Amino acid sequence: MIRVLLAEDMRILREALAGLLDLEDGIEVVAQVEAGDTIVAAALATRPDVAVIDIELPGMDGLTAAALLHERLPECRTLVLTGVGRPGTLRRALSAHVAGFMVKDTGPAELAGAIRTVAAGGRVVDPQLAFAALDVQGSPLTDRETEVLRLTASGAEPAEIATQVGLSYGTVRNYLASAVTKLNARNRVDAIRIATEAGWL
Secondary structure, eight states, X not given: OEEEEEEOSOHHHHHHHHHHHHTSTTEEEEEEESSGGGHHHHHHHHOOSEEEEESSOSSSOHHHHHHHHHHHOTTSEXXXXXXXXXXXXXXXXXXXXXXXXXXXXXOHHHHHHHHHHHHTTOOEEOHHHHHHHHHOOOOOSOHHHHHHHHHHHTTOOHHHHHHHHTOOHHHHHHHHHHHHHHXXXXXXXXXXXXXXXXXXX
């Protein structure tokens, strides 16, 4: 019997998924949670074989929770569900030791099959997400532009960044401006979004 933990904040969807999975031979839902910061405690209490985690959760996002779960309970394998598949998110998921990455509109039979594959030690990645990740070009940003944009994303102001990396204030502003231009972004916030979604930050 494959023991499954479900993490989904929308109650109707979570309960529907649990009901469908419980109808599958050899699969039992042993825990249901609605917030990312409750996943590890629930998993330690119920010892699931597979955690099916929505990527967008309150309290802690699904990928952060998946990485933490891998640290605390490495024998529990993780399958992440996402509403919007972005190549950068797929790369983040793989670095968080996620064994499966599927879009939410996957059919119940496909999801059950993915759970079985993951429980058996395999990996499952939605083909559309895999192709999207392969299609993404390398980052157009230089290492310095990436560093400055990453620090900006963490909330640092140009003056702070200048001090931190040993550049002048004007040089930092130039790097930010060139990053915005290269990414065809509207502003710094948009540049951070584009670079993050592409997996470049």
